[in-house]
Amino acid sequence: MPRSLIVGSPEHKELFCQFFLDTHVAFDPATMHWPEIDEDSLKRLHSLPMWNEAVATERATARVIQTWVPFETDAVIRQAIALQGYEEARHAAIIEELTTHYGIPVSPAPLPPAPADPEWAFMRLGYSECFDAFFTFALFAIARDSGFFPAVLVEKFEPVMQEEARHILFFANWEAYRQAQRPLWQRPRQTWRGALGRVLQVWQRVQGALDARANKDFTMKGHQSMRMDITPRRFLELCLAENAQRLDRYDARLLRPRLVPTIAQALCKLLP
Numbered sequence: 001m002p003r004s005l006i007v008g009s010p011e012h013k014e015l016f017c018q019f020f021l022d023t024h025v026a027f028d029p030a031t032m033h034w035p036e037i038d039e040d041s042l043k044r045l046h047s048l049p050m051w052n053e054a055v056a057t058e059r060a061t062a063r064v065i066q067t068w069v070p071f072e073t074d075a076v077i078r079q080a081i082a083l084q085g086y087e088e089a090r091h092a093a094i095i096e097e098l099t100t101h102y103g104i105p106v107s108p109a110p111l112p113p114a115p116a117d118p119e120w121a122f123m124r125l126g127y128s129e130c131f132d133a134f135f136t137f138a139l140f141a142i143a144r145d146s147g148f149f150p151a152v153l154v155e156k157f158e159p160v161m162q163e164e165a166r167h168i169l170f171f172a173n174w175e176a177y178r179q180a181q182r183p184l185w186q187r188p189r190q191t192w193r194g195a196l197g198r199v200l201q202v203w204q205r206v207q208g209a210l211d212a213r214a215n216k217d218f219t220m221k222g223h224q225s226m227r228m229d230i231t232p233r234r235f236l237e238l239c240l241a242e243n244a245q246r247l248d249r250y251d252a253r254l255l256r257p258r259l260v261p262t263i264a265q266a267l268c269k270l271l272p
């Protein structure tokens, strides 16, 4: 990877903010065209139990980001983060448009209060996006290729997936830039906070998976209903391939999220 760029330099900031602003795609969910779908597909859409949670999560994500915006002291970074908040609110709006069009009733949980520590909330959100996106890209590919949902409908969410790729790329660079900008005496604290954020993220997901196992929740049912005949190693390989496919299209000088892909690569070597 060409590394003529110094992390924490004004050029680095310019690059990761400009990449983010330049690759934003303008569209209005209210004017999206929703295709006619057959009866079976409609039933399948209605039977998915995650609509309330999806809307609530996207809204809460937007709130965390928007709460951090006024605290960001740099004008260009602030502009990029405000745009990310807008995109997350738009994700919620897209799902709401879909559910309205196909007559799926949704009553998402009310928005949680604004976080008390906006910086920590923004950082934890960034780690969680990096973690989730790694797997979500592969699950999206499986859903797309399985024919479980009509292709015309899956297509509508392709821009959302690519926006998540932009978000994690932006966050990986924002975090490294911020760390480099701090005075030396503050850096250990920042490093520990970052490590703690990652560990908490993994812990939360492991707990989620255990709960899912206990409750046989929708993720498991979702896999079954999509007939996910795939070995763990093949799944991780797909995650790595989908991540590369989504992130490789951006400037190679930008830092990439590393933790989860590195663990996945190691696991691929160990798993049968």
Ligand SMILES: [Fe+2]
Binding pocket: 058, 061, 087, 088, 091
């Ligand atoms: Fe989102």
Ligand SMILES: [Fe+2]
Binding pocket: 088, 129, 163, 164, 167
């Ligand atoms: Fe996102």
